Amino acid sequence: MLEQLRAELGEVLVTDPVALDALRADKSGQRSDGPPLALVEAREVAHVQAALRWAHAHDVPVVPRGAGTGLAGGAIGRSGELVVSTARMTRVLEISADDELAVVEAGLVNAALNAALAPHGLWYAPDPASRDISTIGGNIATNAGGLMCVKYGVTREAVLGLAVVLADGRLLRLGRRTVKGVTGYDLTALFIGSEGTLGVVVEATLRLRRLDRGEVVTLSAAFPDVAAAAAAAAAITAAGIRPAALELLDASALEAIGAHLGLDLGARAAQLLVQTDGAAAAVEAAAVLAILGAHGGAAERAADADEGERLFAVRRAFHPAMERLGTVLIEDVAVPRSALPDMFAAIGRIEREHGIRIPTVAHAGDGNLHPNFVITAHDGSGEVGVPDEVWAAADDLFRECLRLGGTLTGEHGVGLLKRRWLRDELGDDAVELQRGIKAVFDPTGILNPGKVF
Amino acid sequence: MLEQLRAELGEVLVTDPVALDALRADKSGQRSDGPPLALVEAREVAHVQAALRWAHAHDVPVVPRGAGTGLAGGAIGRSGELVVSTARMTRVLEISADDELAVVEAGLVNAALNAALAPHGLWYAPDPASRDISTIGGNIATNAGGLMCVKYGVTREAVLGLAVVLADGRLLRLGRRTVKGVTGYDLTALFIGSEGTLGVVVEATLRLRRLDRGEVVTLSAAFPDVAAAAAAAAAITAAGIRPAALELLDASALEAIGAHLGLDLGARAAQLLVQTDGAAAAVEAAAVLAILGAHGGAAERAADADEGERLFAVRRAFHPAMERLGTVLIEDVAVPRSALPDMFAAIGRIEREHGIRIPTVAHAGDGNLHPNFVITAHDGSGEVGVPDEVWAAADDLFRECLRLGGTLTGEHGVGLLKRRWLRDELGDDAVELQRGIKAVFDPTGILNPGKVF
Helix, strand or coil, X not given: CHHHHHHHHHHHEECCHHHHXXXXXXXXXXXXXXXXCEEEECCCHHHHHHHHHHHHHHCCCEEXXXXXXXXXXXXXXXXXXXXXXXXXXXXXXXXXXXXXXXXXXXXXXXXXXXXXXXXXXXXXXXXXXXXXXXXXXXXXXXXXXXXXXHXXXXXXXXXXXXXXXXXXXXXXXXXXXXXXXXCCCCHHHHHCCCCCCCCEEEEXXXXXXXXXXXXXXXXXXXXXXXXXXXXXXXXXXXXXXXCCEEEEEEHHHHHHHHHHHXXXXXXXXXXXXXXXXXXXXXXXXXXXXXXXXXXXXXEEECCCHHHHHHHHHHXXXXXXXHHHHCEEEXXXXXXXXXXXXXXXXXXXXXXXXHCXXXXXXXXXXXXXXXXXXXXXXXXXXXXXCCCHHHHHHHHHHHHHHHHCCXXXXXXXXXXXXXXXXXXXXXXXXXXXXXXXXXXXXXXXXXXXXXXXX | CHHHHHHHHHHHEECCHHHHHHCCECCCCCECCCCCXXXXXXXXXXXXXXXXXXXXXXXXXXXXXXXXXXXXXXXXCCCCCEEEECCCCCCEEEEECCCCEEEXXXXXXXXXXXXXXXXXXXXXXXXXXXXXXXXXXXXXXXXXCCCCHHHHCCHHHHEEEEEEECCCCCEEEEECCCCCCCCCCCHHHHHCCCCCCCCEEEEEEEECXXXXXXXXEEEEEEECCHHHHHHHHHHHHHCCCCCCEEEEEEHXXXXXXXXXXXXXXXXXXXXXXXXXXCCCHHHHHHHHHHHHHHCCCEEEECCCHHHHHHHHHHHHCHHHHHXXXXXEEEXXXXXXXXXXXXXXXXXXXXXXXXXXXXXXXXXXXXXXXXXXXXXXXXXXXXXXXXXXXXXXXXXXXXXXXXXXXXXXXXXXXXXXXXXXXXXXXXXXXXXXXXXXXXXXXXXXXXXXXXXXX
């Protein structure tokens, strides 16, 4: 059966066992039951179309995949599935400075796009922590945010149009090149965050910004406890200040980062990192400094951009520091910004009651927290599943988050990891409507089955 | 049959012939074949639910309606239809300054919302020209933009969540109170711009901004011809400047406004109005002045905010001026910003070739043009349809717009007026998928039939 596809695709179809084994995991710590049937390493749109036509004809489940850096298991390949990767489709098809847009293939890495844009004085704003390794297609699949989306918007606000391959192999163009438009339903927005369940994104028309951010001021403040830091963060946004980045690190996170970087971060209970930019950077920074001080923060202002970068390097080292600790379950809840102190209090309670260490960082400016449940010290023996007691603690976390008016996932997606809580947030009616929409795009259910729903 | 609904709704159900006759029209100049069956003037969500339950049980078509200010015929009631109006559901349910959000009923008028927000120092940014008369629900139905969306975003960027009544009367809550989230498909975005075809929006959770815009600088420039003005507008956005408003008026529009306001606007061939705000207002205004001059514009800077308001009052008088001219077909195409000069050249050609006067204003900062096809002088005799020769000219316009990479409608919607061009823009596959989505929400097809599709 596969030979038919091989005849059409040649070396684009990969069945090497080592390559297939790698597709069983992503960065979520999950690992599937067994290797997928095969991998299509598409170089062009026609390869994706051929793969989907074949899968549709033979009723083979398809897992769309980019760089495999997802944190919710959405791109994990299982036995009997065909993984269709766009990771080798990395071309920049167009850059228009006049219209502030770019057209790119889905496999282009986020940071590579920005490297290509820089000579044109342009910038693609969504900056997930994975920006050096994750693809634009993957960013679209999960509606990725990042450190600067608090001011510059998430992926949904940065995508004008898409080209997608449907379940039966047809190519469909959605959206537009204009900044406004309301001709029919917004299918582009529907695809963003759909985690490969509606079609395979092969190309995107992206809305760009100018690279010049003007003056950039970076502030850092140590706090005596995480409650004070969370209150300060909520007070900054409540004051109407819109920093370019506003990051919070708790004591556990700081300790792990200090160990990883070999830095003495002291016995800091919590730290806030704030960046302001543009014409109002200095005025906003002064207002932020006053708020930090009023909440008991010991604040310092970076002398220059290099020192600012070094301060943020501490934050960017969080994920590597966690990997060094061993296996972690990386969570991604979001709450209304005013509920940030309550959410941190709940995390403290869950740590104590469940006896689990939960280092947490937060994109505090938009109420998005990443609590990392430390499962085990890494012993080099390979993968570790998520034990029941960790899921019990995560369940406690999700319920607190929903109670505070929050959401299960701010920017990582549902994937495999959060399916069981989907109805708790959305309700039965909304889930049934969503399944109805999926059936419109994928009537035979071959697209990423078992993910999200 | 209707008596059953009357028993349930009492005076909320209106069958007065004068009231029903008014529902045959909106602000599009279209008028339906006959008055609808009845009007439900809902005061609360339960009224909308009762109306939909009844309509669903009796297979009666439902037309959701707000203030009836639509420009595409989307809320026009026809014979045999039940109009469900949310115009009397005008409560502000919650204002949270800390979380920069408000929860409001759908019938609240846009300007009334901003009046309620002002004492809290908050602002809802989407500002359609109809802001004094159009409702938040209507703004959501058409994804309304306005003068300032070039910098502050359209309706889709300002809505966090919705409550909607489904075709069978069930109430469904969509979206969230958090600024980020990716749990399941974005049904909120799907409803925005859906023109009453998926459900009845009864409540919205809106994302707010701070009212304080900082310094506001207003510039005005007269140009020797519209091509120069369009080129200047494209040059301003291409320079990376993001004005708070950037409006273009052509000679015909200026002449009509001058007559309406009793102002001597001279024999201006075109005018650009530019507003910059915030900490960079002065720097950006200086850069804009240089670009205006380089393109042959005779520019002036308003001495103060009052003079700035007077300059913009000229632009805001456009629609009243058009109403004074008689019946007009108000169009709403959008093109990539760099194509603005080409689009204005096409409008000039269409005016000459079709012998029709087409006064045009443009939200030039986002490439959205409103060409107004003047049909006839108003003789007081009532409604006038759109003659075939005007549709032929409009058809020419739409084809030019699509050829330039544009879209049929930037912010008014498809409604009745643009159905016939829908497939030209979207293609057959996308239209079929959209109809499939509609069927998921509205399996028996009672929601606003004949609109959009």
